Each structure stands twice: as C-alpha cells, then as structure tokens.
Amino acid sequence: MNKPTLASFNTLTFDVVGTLIDFEQGILDWFRPLLTRHSAEKCDEDILTTFAECEDQYQQKAPDKPFTAMLPLIYRDMAALWKIDARESEAKDFRDSIQTWPAFPDTVAALKELGTHYKLVAVTNADAWALQSMSATLGDPFDEHVTCDEVGVNKPSPRVFNYVLEKLATLGVRKADILHTAQSQYHDIVPAMELGFSTMWIERRHGKGSFGATPTPEQIAEPTFHATSMEDFVRQVQRQQI
Template structure:
C-alpha cells in the first residue's frame, strides 16, 4: 500500500489539523485558576475527554458550541469551583480561538494538488468556519457532527460521509482516513474497512490526552508524527513511481 494509491484524504480536524489540546487548556484557564490544588495538563485533558464523550452520547444532536458549555459545567462541578452561565457559554465559543498546528496550512495546500480533501469532524458549522480560515485551504467537502446529528465514533458519521462521497463517484478504496484520534477515528474506520493514516501528534507523551482510550489498538496503515512528515512521505513516494 502506497500513499499514491488514493485520490481522497478524509480528515479529522481537531487534534489533527487544529491544536485542540492547547485550545481546550487555554479556554479552560479561567476555571483552572480557581482549582486547588492545581491540575496537570493531562489531568485536565483526560477529564475533558470523559465529560465530552459522555455528553456526546446523551445529546448527539446538540451542536458542539452548545455542548461544550455543558462540559464546562460538569468540570466545574467535579472540581468544586464556582462558575456562571456566561463562563460556560464563553467556553463554547472558544473553538474559534483554537490554533492550527504550525504545519497544517502548508501541508494541506501541498496535498490539495494531489488529492480531494474532505473534513469529517465532531464540530458545528459555525465553529469550523473559524478553523477553516486558519487552515487556508478550500476543502472539497465538509461533514460535521451538526450535519449528521451524531458524533464520532458513531458509525452514522462514517456512513454519511461514505454515502455522500459515493454519490460523487469516490470509491471507498480510494479514501485514506487521516486523523490523530484512535478512539474517534481509527477504530470506527477499521469497522468500515477504510485505509487509515495516523497523525500521531501526541508522540512522546503518555496517555490519550483529550481523547478517550480506544481499548484494543486499532490497525493503521500509515503513521506520521506530523502533517509535515506526511507531506515528506508523499514526496518520497512520488520519486519512487
């Protein structure tokens, strides 16, 4: 299997292209300043993953920017610190401030020359529009949790994406699903027989950060530590053709 075997890259966004762990941690800073004793970054991210995953299960049709305020409330209650509704709402809107990884925009602009680029993301459309501006590329299709009415790892999201891409003549065996999260992306991608590329942003760190533990390690066909490494591997593959 080679990177040049595919004509479409389907991307998770948050954690893969957008540095959501930094965005989450900075967005929660006003709350974290009131937590005693202080929590480590990974303690914060793991608690966030737990409450976010739970809330997505119970309210799958809620838009992400309206789901995050509930996560904020659950965290404040768990850590026993005061909060206001305004605090919760502000956190829900913080996605627009989450930064792109330094290599994302340039990598996407390069890959756009060779592939159709598609987003499959656990986000709402308004929040993604802000992130898309940071990524500086026009995607060929954007499928959000708001569009589908559920959140990955639900198979509904992958069913929806494959149906819509199939209507455009894009065969499943020409799709490479490219993502950081083993829980949200690679495990369900395995269930659909999709080839997958792991962008392992958390390499060198322990645990799963802002994503849940996937349990049994899913199969991945390619692994790179960054989008820049993916680009380099594609350039090398072209030279070998």
C-alpha cells in the first residue's frame, strides 16, 4: 500500500495540550514561584518528569477523569513527594492556570495557514471550559472539537478515537480523510496508529532526549509523517501543494 501524501487528507484532528499549547512552559511558570516560596530547589526537568509520572498514575487508575480535573491531584502528589504542604487554594489555582498556558510561538500562524487547506478539529483530554480558553489563545481556529467530558474517557483510550470517527462521520468525514496530529506518543500517536489512523507526529521535544512532562510510552510508533514543529509541518504541506 502506497503511503498517502499530505494532500490526501481534508481534516486534521489535533491534540491541543502539548502540541499547540506549551503546557510544559505553563507548568514551569506556575511551579517555579511555588518552589521558591517553600525554599525547595528543583530543576525544570525534575518538575516536568515528576508531573509526567503523577499524570501517568491517574491515566492508569482514573481514565475517565478529564486532564483538567487531574491537575489538582497531580499538584497534591507532587507537593507530597517534595514534602511541601499542599493547599486547597493552590490546587485550584494550578487547575485554573491552564486557561493562561501559552501557545507555542509557531502555533497560531501555522493553524491559520493549515486552516486554508484542511478542516481543523480539536481532540483534547481537557474539558470544555478549558478548551474554550485555550482555543481563544490559539485564535479560535477549530471547526469542530471533541473534549474529555464529552466522550467520558481520556486518550489514550481507543474510545476517544472511535468517538471522533462517529462525530466526524456525521459531517461526511471518513477515517481516510483524517490526519491525527499530536506531540504525545503516549496519548495519541501509538493508540491512533493501532486503530489505523494516519498520523503526524509533532516532535516538540526533538533532540532533548526525554519525554518531559508527557508520560513515557511503552513503545514508540512510527508515524505516517513526522515534523519537529508546527512550522515544519506547514513547510511540508506547502511543498506538497506546489
């Protein structure tokens, strides 16, 4: 079977947190002042990998809990590991901070360009209120969206991807029309490939030698396409449009 080209698709389904929104920067911006207040010294990589380890535990035992609802629990677990007194107000503040997490510098312009070629669909483990804020940060680029609270379970569950197919089928979109685009092998690329989706891996941590704040996958799937940034993705699309 011949590999499809980027011109073969009419719909891009996007992971949001980590692919379009720089969640690692958002996490660091929130935790650095907290650690300073408690005179706790942790390097950035320690903060990110501890976050990933705590998230992985909740993905395993509570996959129906939106990522947004996991954030206060992750904060409490991280505080306990670092022997910091966890405060309920801080747990809520960490959850709410998702509304101000920044976009990657290349995201907004890339989405604007990609929107001239494809239908754009958000597929996120966050719930609807969080996506509303993140979408505004991104310039409200999405034609459709699927949130965790809508599906009732998180990625990497195959239920999310099957729900996406059912929802988009009502718009006349087939699996063959969809290119699932994401940075997380754990949440997105591995399960999407197992279900027969074509994928674009945006390797945001290219060259960094670790998975950062994303849980480590049991395996690395070979994506259909690979880019090191959204800007790189756009360049590849533009080359195939010539």
